[in-house]
Amino acid sequence: MIEATLCFVLRESETDGTGEAGETDETSETSETDSDTDVLLIEKRRGLGEGWYNGPGGKLEPGETPRECAARETREEVGLEIAPDVLEYAGELTFLLDEEVHTVCHVFRTTEFAGEPRPSDEARPEWTPVDDVPYDQMWEDDRLWLPGVLAGDTVAGEFHFAGGPPLDEAAFVDHELEWGVSFESRDGDGTDTSGETEAAGE
Ligand SMILES: COc1nc(N)nc2c1ncn2[C@H]1C[C@H](O)[C@@H](COP(=O)(O)OP(=O)(O)OP(=O)(O)O)O1
Numbered sequence: 001m002i003e004a005t006l007c008f009v010l011r012e013s014e015t016d017g018t019g020e021a022g023e024t025d026e027t028s029e030t031s032e033t034d035s036d037t038d039v040l041l042i043e044k045r046r047g048l049g050e051g052w053y054n055g056p057g058g059k060l061e062p063g064e065t066p067r068e069c070a071a072r073e074t075r076e077e078v079g080l081e082i083a084p085d086v087l088e089y090a091g092e093l094t095f096l097l098d099e100e101v102h103t104v105c106h107v108f109r110t111t112e113f114a115g116e117p118r119p120s121d122e123a124r125p126e127w128t129p130v131d132d133v134p135y136d137q138m139w140e141d142d143r144l145w146l147p148g149v150l151a152g153d154t155v156a157g158e159f160h161f162a163g164g165p166p167l168d169e170a171a172f173v174d175h176e177l178e179w180g181v182s183f184e185s186r187d188g189d190g191t192d193t194s195g196e197t198e199a200a201g202e
Pocket residue numbers: 004005006046047048049054055056057058059060073095103105139141142159167
């Protein structure tokens with residue numbers, strides 16, 4: 001089983017009054033939006049999910065807590081400095097492949113960071129209005145949980161894939177979600193066992 005993280009960095013949109021974001025990569029498209037918040041997405045350049053958009057993140061290293069991993073991966077992939085303790089625990093996602101747990105992913109969000117995003121071998125960063133997140137170029141499960149996480153909610157989810165490996169070539173077949181989960185006891189490596197899950201579609 002892989003333990004991994006995702007880190008969603010949010011900022012107030014920088015607009016010039018035209019509805020276009022002020023600081024975007026020259027290759028990115030901008031569009032009018034009512035949103036006043038941007039999220040930092042990456043276009044993944046290698047490994048699992050290559051070519052898709054995601055948040056910065058990656059696998060835990062030995063001895064590392066999830067929030068330490070999320071801060072390290074964000075620094076390595078896009079150059080932003082984040083203190084691990086400012087990260088807000090927003091979700092725990094369990095990805096199953098052929099009914100075996102493949103990855104447990106800890107999801108964090110923050111508005112506190114230092115520096116400007118820069119590209120790396122692993123990632124091309126792009127500030128994106130939260131209303132314009134390109135869900136059609138992301139993991140199929142993301143549209144189910146990421147809007148709520150970007151809106152400030154917390155989530156526990158199970159996502160079932162079939163037909164891999166690799167996971168990013170498997171079919172997404174089912175999910176269960178629970179919103180408003182309390183992760184208050186989480187300091188990075190605790191286990192939250194509260195609540196019951198809600199069947200998909202309910
Ligand atoms: C199955 O659905 C998924 N959805 C989303 N949004 N993100 C996912 C999903 N499955 C895995 N992920 C995330 C978890 C990690 O953040 C990355 C994969 O990380 P990677 O394997 O590239 O890990 P690194 O440590 O960065 O890789 P290196 O070994 O190359 O350093 O995807």
